[in-house]
Amino acid sequence: MSKASLERYLAQHPFFHGLRPKDIEWLASLAQPLSYEVGDYLYREGDASTDFYLIQEGLVRLEIHTPGRGDLTIQTLGPGEVLGWSVMIPETRKTFDARIFQATRLLAFDAETVRRRSEEDHHFGYELCKRFSRVIGERLQATRLRLLDLYGQPH
Amino acid sequence: MVNLTSPIPRPDPMLPRPFRVTRAIRETADVVTLELEAPAGPPLRFSPGQFTMLYVFGVGEVPISISGDASKPERLVQTIRKVGRVTEALCKLRKGDAVGVRGPFGSSWPLEQAKGGDVVLVAGGIGLPPLRPAIYHILRHRKDYGRVYLLYGARTPADLLFSEELKRWQHTLSHAPGASPVLVTVDRAEGGWDGAVGVVTGLIPSLHLDPTRTTAMMVGPEVMMRFTLAELRKRGLPEAKLYLSMERNMKCALGFCGHCQLGPHFICKDGPVLAFPQVRDWMTRKEV
Numbered sequence: 359m360s361k362a363s364l365e366r367y368l369a370q371h372p373f374f375h376g377l378r379p380k381d382i383e384w385l386a387s388l389a390q391p392l393s394y395e396v397g398d399y400l401y402r403e404g405d406a407s408t409d410f411y412l413i414q415e416g417l418v419r420l421e422i423h424t425p426g427r428g429d430l431t432i433q434t435l436g437p438g439e440v441l442g443w444s445v446m447i448p449e450t451r452k453t454f455d456a457r458i459f460q461a462t463r464l465l466a467f468d469a470e471t472v473r474r475r476s477e478e479d480h481h482f483g484y485e486l487c488k489r490f491s492r493v494i495g496e497r498l499q500a501t502r503l504r505l506l507d508l509y510g511q512p513h
Numbered sequence: 514m515v516n517l518t519s520p521i522p523r524p525d526p527m528l529p530r531p532f533r534v535t536r537a538i539r540e541t542a543d544v545v546t547l548e549l550e551a552p553a554g555p556p557l558r559f560s561p562g563q564f565t566m567l568y569v570f571g572v573g574e575v576p577i578s579i580s581g582d583a584s585k586p587e588r589l590v591q592t593i594r595k596v597g598r599v600t601e602a603l604c605k606l607r608k609g610d611a612v613g614v615r616g617p618f619g620s621s622w623p624l625e626q627a628k629g630g631d632v633v634l635v636a637g638g639i640g641l642p643p644l645r646p647a648i649y650h651i652l653r654h655r656k657d658y659g660r661v662y663l664l665y666g667a668r669t670p671a672d673l674l675f676s677e678e679l680k681r682w683q684h685t686l687s688h689a690p691g692a693s694p695v696l697v698t699v700d701r702a703e704g705g706w707d708g709a710v711g712v713v714t715g716l717i718p719s720l721h722l723d724p725t726r727t728t729a730m731m732v733g734p735e736v737m738m739r740f741t742l743a744e745l746r747k748r749g750l751p752e753a754k755l756y757l758s759m760e761r762n763m764k765c766a767l768g769f770c771g772h773c774q775l776g777p778h779f780i781c782k783d784g785p786v787l788a789f790p791q792v793r794d795w796m797t798r799k800e801v
Contacts, residue, residue, distance in 0.1 A: 372718070417709070431702045434709040436719055459707075499740075500712045504700045508734040509638035509668040511543070512596060 389465040400456035410442035416462025445469035517620035519560040529613030545604040549589040556586035560621030561646030568613030573599040576763040580642035592642035630726035631659040637733025666713030724749030732758040755789035
């Protein structure tokens with residue numbers, strides 16, 4: 359992807375949409391395109407949160423290993439979704455494994471660099487925090503819906 | 514407002530017609546599909562989205578959506594989940610057993626109005642059977658529709674209905690080679706499940722939609738439908754193009770008894786398929 363098309367992709371992506379052109383340009387320069395094969399781990403439980411990711415293609419499973427039950431899938435994330443919302447909090451560690459379930463292409467953004475720019479430019483940092491808050495809210499809402507067990511037998 | 518009244522005439526609506534079970538298919542641990550035939554009289558013609566009242570003699574009567582193909586009315590197909598005394602009795606019926614049928618009743622999916630545009634079908638749990646007749650209709654008239662998506666959420670992989678058909682629809686509903694029109698997700702997965710895990714609304718952002726020419730039809734628990742409606746509105750679909758199938762305590766199926774009243778609507782008569790603007794102000798009211 360050329361620099362111009364990457365900037366266009368980021369500017370149109372719902373997560374980054376509305377950021378200033380200079381922020382988009384900066385994020386495009388930071389983005390690292392990565393590819394993973396089925397079965398690869400993007401990260402494992404306990405790893406430092408070093409990046410956040412924008413999935414372009416493929417499917418990633420968030421899993422946790424439970425003795426006697428194996429790897430339990432918490433959620434799957436696909437194209438267009440953001441993975442790694444905890445990067446805005448320094449020194450966090452991953453609470454789940456992220457395993458590639460379908461060959462995946464994604465963009466990785468270095469967390470420390472993003473946090474540093476956020477400290478230097480609070481407008482950028484606030485805009486990013488708003489976007490991560492939306493992601494966190496959506497994940498919380500989805501989790502609550504699943505807790506309701508809506509498809510279970512009525513009592 | 515779109516007219517959702519079915520064109521099929523309804524003879525003597527309070528009199529159950531005797532039907533025979535010709536086949537009972539166990540779909541999951543608590544869901545059975547019955548194929549029924551009338552030994553006498555005309556076939557039961559229906560429009561996709563309608564329901565019948567099924568009567569187990571000596572036990573009781575319940576409303577059940579028709580899950581079969583409207584172009585094959587000689588075989589009435591109904592899918593039942595065991596949730597109470599009557600549905601448990603229905604799930605125990607075997608080939609040759611008798612069952613009483615009243616109907617068909619209610620409104621139908623806006624398949625004519627959706628022609629020429631894209632369609633999003635969203636089913637949660639036992640919500641897939643009421644949408645299946647619409648899927649059959651779309652497949653039979655595939656060229657009349659643009660992109661068609663079926664989003665289906667279930668509790669676990671073991672609760673998925675019509676698994677073989679889901680695989681076939683992945684190809685037959687497709688608008689282009691390589692497209693994936695059928696997206697399935699489960700709330701909980703263990704073992705060999707090779708699909709998505711999460712809520713059905715989580716599938717909506719990945720759809721390629723032109724909101725100005727898309728019609729959405731959905732069935733499932735009301736909470737699921739409320740969140741689905743919100744997500745589709747976020748994508749820019751106009752409220753008038755959002756349709757849902759409601760379920761209430763249908764008893765007479767004719768709008769007489771009032772058991773299924775939701776505000777100004779009788780779900781049995783004005784529904785079960787309703788346009789979102791009809792129920793927008795009633796869906797979140799308690800005790801109605």
